[in-house]
Amino acid sequence: MSYGTPQRTSGDAKKARPGRTLFITLLLTAIFGGVALSLGATSINLGLDLRGGTSVTLQPRIQDGDTGQVTPEAINQAVSIIRQRVDSLGVAESEVTAEGTGTNRQIVIAVPGETGRRIVDLVGQTAELRFRQVLVEAGSVPTPNDGELISGLNISAEDQARFTTLDCTAFDSKASIDQPESVLVTCDRNGVARYVLAPAVVIGRDVSGATAAIDPQSLSGWFVSLDFTGDGTRKFGQLTQDVVNLPAPQNQVAIVLDGVVVSAPRINEAILGGQAQITGSFSQLEAQDLANVLKYGSLPLAFDRGEVQQVSPTLGGDQLRAGLLAGGLGLLLVILYSILYYRALSVVVIGSLALAAAHVLLSLALLTESVGYTLTLAGIAGTIVAIGVTADSFIVYFERIKDEIREGKPLRVAVETGWQRARRTVVVADLVSGISAIVLYVVSVGSVRGFAFTLGLTTIIDLIVIFFFTKPLVSLLARSNYFQKGSRYSGVSSQSVGIVKEAVSAEVKS
Numbered sequence: 001m002s003y004g005t006p007q008r009t010s011g012d013a014k015k016a017r018p019g020r021t022l023f024i025t026l027l028l029t030a031i032f033g034g035v036a037l038s039l040g041a042t043s044i045n046l047g048l049d050l051r052g053g054t055s056v057t058l059q060p061r062i063q064d065g066d067t068g069q070v071t072p073e074a075i076n077q078a079v080s081i082i083r084q085r086v087d088s089l090g091v092a093e094s095e096v097t098a099e100g101t102g103t104n105r106q107i108v109i110a111v112p113g114e115t116g117r118r119i120v121d122l123v124g125q126t127a128e129l130r131f132r133q134v135l136v137e138a139g140s141v142p143t144p145n146d147g148e149l150i151s152g153l154n155i156s157a158e159d160q161a162r163f164t165t166l167d168c169t170a171f172d173s174k175a176s177i178d179q180p181e182s183v184l185v186t187c188d189r190n191g192v193a194r195y196v197l198a199p200a201v202v203i204g205r206d207v208s209g210a211t212a213a214i215d216p217q218s219l220s221g222w223f224v225s226l227d228f229t230g231d232g233t234r235k236f237g238q239l240t241q242d243v244v245n246l247p248a249p250q251n252q253v254a255i256v257l258d259g260v261v262v263s264a265p266r267i268n269e270a271i272l273g274g275q276a277q278i279t280g281s282f283s284q285l286e287a288q289d290l291a292n293v294l295k296y297g298s299l300p301l302a303f304d305r306g307e308v309q310q311v312s313p314t315l316g317g318d319q320l321r322a323g324l325l326a327g328g329l330g331l332l333l334v335i336l337y338s339i340l341y342y343r344a345l346s347v348v349v350i351g352s353l354a355l356a357a358a359h360v361l362l363s364l365a366l367l368t369e370s371v372g373y374t375l376t377l378a379g380i381a382g383t384i385v386a387i388g389v390t391a392d393s394f395i396v397y398f399e400r401i402k403d404e405i406r407e408g409k410p411l412r413v414a415v416e417t418g419w420q421r422a423r424r425t426v427v428v429a430d431l432v433s434g435i436s437a438i439v440l441y442v443v444s445v446g447s448v449r450g451f452a453f454t455l456g457l458t459t460i461i462d463l464i465v466i467f468f469f470t471k472p473l474v475s476l477l478a479r480s481n482y483f484q485k486g487s488r489y490s491g492v493s494s495q496s497v498g499i500v501k502e503a504v505s506a507e508v509k510s
Contacts, residue, residue, distance in 0.1 A: 018471075018472035018475035018476040019476055021468060025355075025472070029359065033362055036362050039370075043365065044361070044368050044375050045368045046374065046376075047112045047376035047377070048110050048376075049376055049377045049447070050377060052112070053112035053310075054310060055109070055310075056306070056307070056308045057107070057308075058305060059303060059304045059305075060075070060105065060106070060301045075098050075301070077300050078107060078299045078303075079097070081299055082107065082109065094109070129255070129257055131236065133254070134253070135150075135153055135155070135196045136149050136153065136249065139192075139194065140187070140192050141167050141169060142165060142167065147164065155196060163194065166187070166194050168191045168193065171191055180200035183199060188261040189257075189260050189262055197256065201236075201238070202236045205229075205232075206228055206229055206232025210224055210225065210226050210227070210290075210292075211225050211291050212224055212284070212287035221282070222284050223278060223282060223287060224277065224294070225277055226278065226294070227275055230274075236276065237274075240269075244267045248266065251267055252264045252265065252267065253267055255278050262278055278290065323384070327384045331387055334353070334390075335353070338350070342491040343493075344487075344489055345490070346491070348394070348470055349391075353387075355465050356462060360461055363461070364454075377447070379450040380454070381454075382458065383455075386454070386455055389430065389458070389459060390466075392429055393426045393466045393470070396422045400421050400422040401418040402418075402496070406498060411484050411486070412475075414478075415475055416475070419471055419474075427463070430463050433455065433459045434459045436455075437456030440455075
């Protein structure tokens with residue numbers, strides 16, 4: 001049986017050229033892949049549930065028996081700040097949660113991958129920033145001359161005793177209680193100098209922003225640039241004016257973080273512009289980490305690091321294999337179904353699924369490289385669900401083509417009119433899936449958002465593939481003699497469409 005070849009009309013010239021559309025689509029896919037390779041996007045980060053990582057418990061530090069400060073509000077605020085710090089480092093799919101009740105509440109942080117140790121060191125910092133005038137500066141260990149250094153200073157006997165016995169070579173930063181309104185006796189972060197510092201004039205909440213930068217002249221030293229609030233600008237300007245003409249070391253302003261001196265620069269002129277720099281031989285990572293913890297504010301509580309665990313990737317590897325097996329079986333079933341039911345038309349299904357898979361992998365690799373995207377087991381589940389959405393698109397279109405053929409239309413006409421009727425259904429189905437993914441992503445947290453994200457991404461890719469690859473490929477195949485003649489294994493033969501069965505039924509009834 002032959003469906004015939006329709007006569008060409010003037011309207012055919014205005015129709016899209018499927019060959020050109022296919023060529024452009026494949027060319028853009030190749031460019032997409034080239035961009036990914038040039039940017040080094042050749043792998044996808046796996047989440048904690050798939051490759052393991054680090055889990056740490058932070059326990060609130062209760063000082064002098066004061067349990068009243070460990071409130072649910074303080075814990076929740078700490079969770080929010082820590083989550084912002086982790087997210088600012090581009091670590092996706094990390095989990096920051098509060099557990100326990102009352103004074104036994106603690107914060108549990110789970111971070112995927114090998115970066116966990118660095119983040120564990122970062123997130124527990126209280127980031128209590130103080131700017132203090134230096135009163136005394138001395139070497140790392142006590143000397144007989146310490147009494148002369150502090151003579152004439154209006155400091156308490158307790159602070160004097162602390163300074164004359166402080167050994168910075170064995171200094172424990174946790175023992176330094178930094179009260180902004182009090183004199184502070186402490187060491188620098190390298191343990192090579194002791195300080196007696198005046199009460200803080202400028203504190204962390206006077207800072208509005210912080211960024212890491214490198215010295216543009218030497219290109220060798222990293223520092224942290226600070227922007228002050230309006231009130232902070234006034235207070236910092238007054239502090240620098242007060243000390244600029246004093247003798248050393250009183251003309252220095254110490255920058256203190258968590259009770260330890262980061263740097264103590266000499267003030268050569270009053271700084272009135274609302275900006276300052278923290279220097280101190282930082283590496284790039286140290287400067288970036290310090291800027292991040294300062295940017296989001298100090299934690300309302302001090303924390304002691306509790307149990308640190310390395311989460312084994314063994315279970316995650318089993319889950320990954322199970323997820324990939326489930327996805328592979330689902331994909332195989334779709335392909336087998338299309339081969340058995342749609343015969344030669346299954347080449348469209350296989351090609352479309354292969355192109356969609358390539359776009360998904362390239363997209364995830366680029367997201368990993370650019371924003372630190374992390375794929376979890378829930379994300380894999382989202383892509384598996386999307387296979388069913390994609391299969392629905394094929395079935396709707398192919399069945400519409402068969403309906404048009406049964407109505408007596410030639411194949412090339414049936415492909416176009418069937419598409420006009422099918423595309424609305426395809427778009428609506430994908431739109432429903434996309435809206436569901438968006439809503440789920442907005443209202444959920446944690447791994448559920450990973451499921452919603454991959455579901456939404458694959459739904460968008462499904463629309464792109466069916467419009468710019470599936471439809472043009474079917475139109476191109478419909479022009480070949482093999483499909484126009486309705487060959488037995490074409491998928492559009494009389495038997496496949498059901499025309500023969502209808503004719504036999506009509507003869508039986510007559």
